[in-house]
Amino acid sequence: MLGPAVLLIGIFILVPMVLTVWLSFHDWSSQTGFNAARFVGLRNYEDLFAPISVGRDFRRAFVNTAIYTGLSVIIMIPLSVLLGLLVHQREVRGGQFLRTVLFATYMVPMIAVALVWSKLYSPTEGPLNQILGWLGLGPQPWLSSPDTALYSLVVLNIWQQIGYFTVLTVAGLTQIPASLYEAARIDGANRIQSFFGVTLPLLRRTLLFSSVVAVINAVQVFEPVVLITQGGPAGSTNVLTYHIRRVGIERAQGGMGSAMAVAMMLALIVAVVAIFAFNRRGEEQ
């Protein structure tokens, strides 16, 4: 019964995972067999921290990914609560409709999303600067300036993913017993007080799960970069998945790329553990 699944996941996920770690200690061209790998100890890792271009490019990609991920999560999770409340409420109609529209964007291929937004962002022919003009705001360079390109990708990410996290929030909201709100009301709590006293504490586990998933999704950003920005302008959107693939496969530096992948994995584990620790501290208070 377990055979097929264990075999497939073992061969195509667990074995490559172990190989990635093993290769990270080797000098190896991904154009050659694994037996051609030459052991170099920690040298790949030393290079990642060294003041040479390999290290600088990697660290830039790392920081870009961290900024992209951090901003995505910090904006998306509170926004998912606001949208979740709007979808969940039964006082005015339209909640279900909003959910449908939001979740539909999540079903769409990221590559199509990236293409559409590259046109929306177009400084002259795009509608976004036109709308800014109507609102009396100046035009933005969006993807064409190193100062704004990464943030433009964050907006794109939030637009695509928010429906998923909104639905998760709604799932959490449906679990909160109505009797708790009733009790809060009898105690004289107003809506804002019952939000902070009842809703938010009981959403804690949902939001913990959402945050972890949002981080794991965000560090995988790839399509808009490979298709639209190619890491530019001036390296401002060079992110880890794009960079690791370029080094490890396109430049065939498989050992170095593997070291970068391991470093990324370790950073991700640290981030997830930090989110859990942050959550636990909040729970104790």
Add this chain to the structure above:
Amino acid sequence: MSAQRVSGIGRSAMVLLIIVLAVVAAFPLVWMVLSSLKTPQESMQVPPVWLPADPNLDAYGEVYGVIDAGRSMLNSAIIAVSATLGILVTSLMAGYAFAKYRFPFRNLVFALLISTMFLPPIVTLIPLYRMVSEMGLAGTLLGVVLPQLGNAFGIFLMRQFIAGVPDDLIDAARVDGASELRIVFTVVAPVIVPAIAALALFAFTFHWNTYLWPLTVLQGNTDNYPIVLSLGRLLSYNRGAMNTGLVMAGATLAVLPPLVLFVFLQKFFVDSMVGSGVKG
């Protein structure tokens, strides 16, 4: 908060907010479809025109001139359908084993498999690419699909739902002499059809949309490109505003299948997310 009523002004504000948010959320996709119907001149106009004066499907015809769109859509369908079927079979079997069998290290094996759900694909991409190449599958659709046939989320979802299937039902089938495989597919599966439907929809959409792995393994073999990869060829066909209609027409084609599926079957998607153990 249903116990507390809001004032008339509050209600109007909420309705307005919902409308604004829905418009903002829908805008990019609406813009995509509108742009695909414009003439090249309209696409390049500054400031942009929103509605095509003379909506036409010329851009869609042009898509078929630049890429073999039919072949690309077929490749996408082959990848998405075969990955989905494979995932359903392996997940049902493994989910059944984890839900109904007792064996040593069960929880450890389960945890190990499930942990792969949270692994970003880039972490295993480099050696996997090499392994699939050495199997002689680089550039092939089989190379795209084969590594995707075991799926941790599928196993997790199936175990959750199969655990709720009564043991009596399974024991009765065993008394009748049914094999274990037969029990999985003819006794257990019919009881959890909604969960299977949800998994099928998620798997299909995911593998229709997936980009990184096909791009890596197909290595420029454009004959086998799924539509999401062919979109990149449309973009590079003629960079800049010139090709806006072409690219938006291609994007519309790529978006349609998952979007149509979702619109008709969204209840399954949402219910399974609520019911799959992601609980507050």
